[in-house]
Amino acid sequence: MLNTLFVTTQGAYLSKKGDTVLVNIDREVKLRVPIHTLSQITCFGQISMSPFLMGLCGEKGVSVSFLTENGRFLARVNGPVSGNVLLRKAQFEFQQKNGKTSKLAGKFVTAKIANYRAVLQRALRDNPENKSDELNKASKYMKSSAFVALESESLDIIRGIEGEAARTYFSVFDHLILCQKEDFKFTSRSKRPPLDKINAMLSFAYTLLVNDVRSALESVGLDPAVGFLHSLRPGRPSLALDIMEELRPIFGDRLILSLINRKQITSSGFKKTESGAVEMNEETRKLLINAYQKRKQDEIIHPFTKEKIKFGLLPHLQAMLLARFLRAEMEDYPPYFWK
Known part of the structure; x- marks a missing residue:
């Protein structure tokens, strides 16, 4: 599985030597990574890169993303567009068909809500003493909402169901915090800016x-900007956000809950700015990145293909399945349901 190189040390300079990426800090080479082992490079904050390395990344199909120190996306650099033009044509045509678009959007939302419920059910199963009525009610609501989203033919209704399910889920999220409850309180989802420690980590x-x-x-030739659930907007990777809906609860939420409940992250790793935003310090960001990368190495059995894969390959497998569906090689798109 190809890796992502995350660069978080401020002032780092990335350059190339042959087919190797060099990470220089204070003019000293701290890391050497062969380009063929990478699928992307993600830079946080004041990181610079030589134009020769950018050219090599473009040539080898390694994307480069630049984000603020706290994770707000700034820009992405890619090489020449690749992929089957016929696949993209099928994607564009499918997006224009309202009935088909809503059906696919319903799949994304159904899987997201089902995975929300799986997170709640896992919490109830792992901690029998946590017999919160709110958790049980939220879990039952998720079950009924998932069925409604799957059967709905209206994109507006599907989006409304998704929004209400998210509000219900996050209204009980604080019940999933079992340790450090005084330090990690959660009341509601806040994004820009995140107003508490948990929201900072989730974002x-x-x-x-x-x-x-x-x-x-x-990598499979689809256009990330042309989605079916999220509306089209300049600069928005709508299809990436669509697929991400299925995976948020298990890639993001479960990871954050685990780090807090196992006391791997503490409240000392955060600061509050004058604007009221809560930010992680560099050590906490690195800890979260390492935990995220480690999670990607876990093995799972995919419920549709029945194959054993590393967790980090799940986005690639879902992208491949979606591409096959859009090419009419499959009758339906199978979203990912976590168990």
Whole structure:
């Protein structure tokens, strides 16, 4: 499985030597990585890169993303567009058909809600003493909402169901915090800016995930900007956000809950800015990135293909299945349901 090189040390300079990426800090080479082992390079904050390395990345199909130090996306650099033009044509044509678009959008939302429920069910099963009525009610609501989303033919209704399911899920999210409850309180989802420690971590984890999903879509020849659930908007990777909906609860939410409940992250790793935003320090960001990368090495059995794969390949497998569906090689798109 090809890796992502995350660069978080401020002032780092990336250059090339032959087919090797060099990470220089204070004019000293701290890391050497062969280009063929990478699928993308993600730079946080004040990181610079030589034009020769950018050229090599473009030539080898390694995408380069630049984000702020706290994970807000800035820009992405890619080489020449690759992929089957006929696949993209099929994708564009499918997007214009309202009935088919809503059916596919319903699949994404159904899987997201089902995976929300799986997170709640896992919490109830792993901690029998946590017999919260709110958790049980939320779990039942997710079950009924998932069926409604799957059967709905209206894109507006599907989006409304997704929004209400997310509000219900995050209204009980604080019940999933079992340790350090005084330090990690959660009341509601806040994005720009994140207003508490948990929201800061969730937003950061979702940024890592959407970059992985976008790269996976590009690798199979799909256009990440042309989605079916999320509306089209300049600069928005709508299809990457669509696929990410299925994976948010298990890639992001479960990871954050685990780090807090196992006390691997503490409240000392955060600061509050004058604007009220909560930010992670460099050590906490690195810890979260390492945990995210480690999670990607776990093995799972995919419920549709029945194959054993590394968790990090899940975005690639879902992208491949979507491409096969759009090419009419499959009758339906199978979203990912976590168990």
